[in-house]
Amino acid sequence: MSSDGLGRPGSESSTFGNRAVSVPCFQFERDGSFTRREISKAEIIEYARKKTALPPPRLIKRWLNAYNDQSPNLDMLSEQLDIKGDYKRQRKVLRKYLKTSLQPRDLRQVDPAFPQKPAIWVRHSAIIASLEQVRSIIFHDTMLLFDPDNSVVKRCTQFVQETLYSSGYEEMFLPFEFRALEGFIIFVTTVLEFDFLRVSEEVKKSIGDPRSMLTTTVLEDMRIDKQKLSHFISRACIVHDVITELLEDDEDMANLYLTEKHRSPWVIRDSLDHEEAEMILESYLQIMDDLTTKAKLLDHEIDDTEDLVSIHLDTLRNRLIMMQMLLSVIGLGVALGSLIAGMFGMNLPIPIFESEFSQWWFLGTSVLIIVLLVVVPFFSVTYLRKQSLYSGSIGSPMGNFDGVD
Structure with a gap:
């Protein structure tokens, strides 16, 4: 058990189907060290709510659904959050907070019992990332990598550890959640780059001399290589679309600053003020653009070779x-x-x-x-x-x- 109060290690390992049942994961700290532990859905939700000074979402929802529209609790909360405007604007901002708060249904994204949906979801106190068989939840001071027995996840720990292991000077300019998310994306892009090099070598070898392809074996090998390349293009496009979708949502980009929200929970960040996060994501989006472009050009080259044959x-x-x-x-x-x-x-x-x-x-x-x-x-x-x-x-x-x- 770590000393940050994230929860007690469970004794039973299974899926998230039961609130009392725990699943294994790797827990990373600020200095890059990590330990294997077990955690339940209830512990994750409780930890996410403790990291904000706002009232629990259930209580805010109860206030919003109250018959008395002029609730003193809502007025006080609006003053603390510095929400200017009439009561309708207050309700709109608070409902947006409820929408972006971590919910139990969000944990299906990191539950190995459910199919993986490639996405990066930004919640009020957490970032949920799920790409290339790696499922993760990032808080302002902790990162959880689920399914630790998976060989892909074990490889990801090395990249995350190297990214988190930085000096205090670097940490002063780049908060923990950015370094953790960057380590996660670095692993995804590195895996895709390695797979592209492997697939491209096989494809270039198979499309060497068209006159030597007039055999059943060679044509079958080229068909298999084309299927591999198509599968890679699909994977690369999914990662590219996920990063693009995050970059196009200004509110999610502003909500990426978990450390800032933890230090000043009553300050709402401007939705257009996310230059650091945008620069990080744009750099890896450029890598994905380059990979997808090269893969599509190679796919066109296979099509041209098939036409020539x-x-x-x-x-x-x-x-x-x-x-x-x-x-x-x-x-x-x-x-x-x-x-x-x-x-x-x-x-x-x-x-x-x-x-x-x-x-x-x-x-x-x-x-x-x-x-x-x-x-x-x-x-x-x-x-x-x-x-x-x-x-x-x-x-x-x-x-x-x-x-x-």
Whole structure:
């Protein structure tokens, strides 16, 4: 158990389905040290509410739902929060506080029993981050990493520890929650960068020479690499969208300053005053932009390679068709010669065979057959070329395709 009053270690490890049941997690302190412990949903909610000087959300909700609109409790709370305006504005600001306070349903995001939804939620006294199999809750002085038996979470602890382990001078300019969130995002971007390098090497290896891809094994490997790249693009786009969504919400950006709200709970920060948080998130958003752009360009390169392979296959198919066409034309000439030879070779009495010039008839018939074997294919190919149905020649039946070989 830590000395910050976050709760007592539980003796039973399970899901958050029961308020009394605890789940294991890594708890990080300001100096980067961390311990493994167990914590329940009730302890997390109680700790989040203790870190603010405001009344419990249930009490504020009871005041807002009271029949007496001029509640003295609400007036006093509005004075403490320096909420200027009429009663409607007071109710609007306080309802916004209720909306941004940590609720039990928010803990589903970090519960391993529920499917993970990639997101970074900013609450009044906590930041809930869930990306790349890592689930975390960040307070102004403590960070919890859930599912500690997961190998990905164990790797994340190294990045968070290195980020939190800083001098007092750095801490003076960058509060704990920013360093913890930055360590979390550094791990996510590093994992994506490493995965992109691995996938890109496999893809570039598979799309080397298109002429060597005309095998089932190579084409199947390229299909698998394309699936891996598509999966990576989906992961990178999800992280990119989560950071972009947070950057576009000025109120959430202002609520990131948990340490400031802990020190001055009655001061409401201007929703446009979040330069430090914006600079941190913009730097990692730029990294994600670069990764997604490179991945999409590589995906387009695979598509271009597939188109080139398809063109190469079509070219080979056309060559085979031309070869078949040429053989058919030659077969036509042979068939005509066979027809003439067959007619003269029939066992029938023909006067020309009994004349003294029979040898000349034989020689003439033989010459005619030879001429047909040459002339018929030649004129047939010439006609097909005029009709743009054949682009080869008799001497080169496979055609002439520049740039393919």
